[in-house]
Amino acid sequence: MSRGKQVEAGPAVVIIGGGIAGLCAARELVVAGLHVTVLESSAVFGGSVASHELAGLTLDAGAESFSTRSDTVPALARELGLGNLIRTPNGAGAWLYLRSAESGSTAVPLPQSGILGIPADVRDPALPGLIGRAASLRAGLDRALPLGNLLNQDQLSLGAVVRARMGPEVLKRLVAPVVGGVLSADPDDLDVDAAAPGLRAMMRKHGSLGAAVGAMRKAAPAGTAVAGLEGGMHQLASALSQRLERDGAVLRASERVQRVQRTANGWTVTTRTGAMQTDAVVVATDGPTAVDLLTPTVPGLADDRPAVVPAVALVSLVVDVPELDAAPRGTGVLVARDAPGMRAKALTHATVKWLWLAERAGPGSHVLRLSFGRGAVDDEAAQQPDADLYLAALQDASALLGVEITQADVVDWDVVRWTNALPHATLGHRDRVARIRAAAAAEPGLELTGAWLAGTGLVAVIDNARDRGAALARRLLVDR
Ligand SMILES: Cc1cc2nc3c(=O)[nH]c(=O)nc-3n(C[C@H](O)[C@H](O)[C@H](O)COP(=O)(O)OP(=O)(O)OC[C@H]3O[C@@H](n4cnc5c(N)ncnc54)[C@H](O)[C@@H]3O)c2cc1C
Known part of the structure; x- marks a missing residue:
């Protein structure tokens, strides 16, 4: 393989992992005028933003929508000429499939006023039908119970907050199905502050969990909470790849990075086809792979290797x-x-x-x-x-x-x-991310990004990748 520097002047950066994080970091670096090579182990770029063909239809194989809580994804879509394809989904809403005492199981419409299945109004007349009368009365205690030490505990799971405020049935029948379906996780494993950022601050302000959820829903932009692209979200990755190539980046598919080493002048990145020298690297893979690649250079990372999901x-x-x-x-x-x-x-x-x-x-x-x-x-x-x-x-x-x-x-x-595509923001993960970031910051010419650090979801991943790419570009250009 050739050197990462395709032109004699200007620092070169190799990006490891061509998912949406790697591609967005690449874009910031290319726009800043750096020489960028993206190495992707699979045959296509985009990672979890992928497509597949069925019955002549091109469908999303991974991510199929984005949160409209920020302009992050629409802004990127507009930059790539896809802004006119943004569409909101049908407002019909989703249903819940629950165990029922009478008929074994039942399907009911999911209350649309909540967040992650947590109802905004525990007096909602539909609630007894969903979780039973006794559980509904228990949920109502959320309005009366003092918040106690729920707000002060350093690490608390989403499940613990819901159970304490609204009782086990709300957790089991409303929150767990939504969290399992959307985040592929158990609410008892998820850090409440990562799964629902700002929720505890709103509880402090409004005095109960339901009121906090209601206030957060009101504060969200009008309309539906998500949107998509006509033709599929996968177009975001393909348009980004094409734009990068047009702007001079080198994109190499089917190039699994096997080793990354610090050298006196920069970094050596090794794949099956050879080694390349570069001034800087951005590691934008899943968490276990990133830690495995970097441990020889930054041994401290090994203790914080995230579990394989x-x-x-x-x-x-x-x-x-x-x-x-x-x-x-x-x-x-x-x-x-x-x-x-x-x-x-x-x-x-x-x-x-x-x-x-x-x-x-x-x-x-x-x-x-x-x-x-x-x-x-x-x-x-x-x-x-x-x-x-x-x-x-x-x-x-x-x-x-x-x-x-x-x-x-x-x-x-x-x-x-x-596999490893929906990393969980488990209890303790925030501290782990802080330690990993501190260890990486000590290495010149190294940046890390990706969902395992930024949090699952396109908004968090794209924001973080753009931020890290821009930060690296600034460092490299100032250091020259
Ligand atoms: C099924 C599914 C549905 C989703 N739905 C939504 C949704 O609707 N809305 C939403 O906002 N989010 C959704 N997400 C989450 C979102 O898609 C991800 O958070 C985001 O795409 C992650 O991007 P990433 O670049 O960090 O990671 P990835 O997409 O995992 O990219 C990492 C890349 O690194 C490559 N790689 C790994 N090891 C190496 C190596 N050694 N050398 C070179 N390359 C390597 C991988 O092949 C991969 O392409 C979904 C995720 C999945 C899996």
């Missing part, structure tokens, strides 16, 4: 079932852990959620995406072979949507598996 499997089905035109369960269904006989943790009815996709699929034709694996180490749902997952998806989709879907209805299907 168990796989999540997505089964996408394109089906011809005209009964689904009626959108029986809104934009999809989140499944409670104890719902009997159910292996999927969530179903997205993509052709209801996105009008543009319904138009492309045509009447009677539907795209369903079922996800398996709640992120727990002992969760085997995502480990099954493709054929077994396919059959499970058909059965679960029929039960979740209340419409029989058989193999004869399926036009196309596939399974996409993601």
Whole structure:
């Protein structure tokens, strides 16, 4: 492999990992005039912002929407000429699939006023129907109980906060399905301040959990909390890659970085095809890979290696079932852990959620995406072979949507598996990130970015990557 410096003047930077974080960091460095090479181990750029083809439709295989709480993603889309493709999803909302005493299981609309399934109003008349009368009365104590030491504890899980304020049934039946479906995590494992930033400050201000949630919802921009791109979010990664190449960056796919070493003058980055010298590196892989690559140079990192996150499997089905035109369960269904006989943790009815996709699929034709694996180490749902997952998806989709879907209805299907792609902001993670950042800051010409440090979700990842890329560019240009 050639040297990272393609032109004699100007520092060179090698970016390891061509997910959205690596690509965004690359953009900041290229715009600053640096010589950038991005090395990506897989055959395509974009990481979890990926596409797949089913029944002639190009669909998102990973991220399919973004939070509208900031202008981060729209700003990037506009820079890339994609601003006119931003679309809001159908406001029909999602449903919950719960264990029920009477019929074994039941599907109910998810209250839309909450955050991560936490209701904003514990007096909502729909609540007893969702969690039972006794549990609803217990949830009401949130308005009366003193906040005690919940606000002062250094590390507290989201589950502990919900349980203490609104009781175990709100946690089990409302919050756990949403957190499991959206973040592939158990609320008891998640740091409340990472999962719901600002929630504890709002509790201090408003005196209860429900009031804090209500105030946060009111403060959010009007309209839906998420948006997407007509044609799919994967276009963000492909447009970014094309723009980088147009602006002079070198993008190399199928180049897994095997070793990174500090040298007297910079860094050596080694892949299967050779070694390259460079002035600086940005490590933008998943957490375990980043720590493994850097430990020979920064041995202190080894103690903070994050755990490997168990796989999540997505089964996408394109089906011809005209009964689904009626959108029986809104934009999809989140499944409670104890719902009997159910292996999927969530179903997205993509052709209801996105009008543009319904138009492309045509009447009677539907795209369903079922996800398996709640992120727990002992969760085997995502480990099954493709054929077994396919059959499970058909059965679960029929039960979740209340419409029989058989193999004869399926036009196309596939399974996409993601490992280490949804890192958890577990208790203690913030301290770990601070220690890792401090250790990395001591190494000249090194930057780290990616969801494992920034937090899951495109907004956090893109903000952090742009910030780290710009910071490195400033350091390199000032140091020259
Ligand atoms: C199924 C799924 C659905 C999601 N849905 C949403 C959503 O709707 N909205 C939202 O905001 N967020 C969503 N997310 C989260 C969001 O997509 C991620 O937080 C974000 O894309 C992470 O970007 P990243 O660049 O940090 O990591 P990644 O996308 O994981 O990129 C890391 C890259 O590094 C590469 N790499 C690893 N090791 C090496 C090596 N040794 N050498 C070279 N390259 C290497 C990998 O191949 C990968 O391409 C979803 C994630 C998943 C998995």
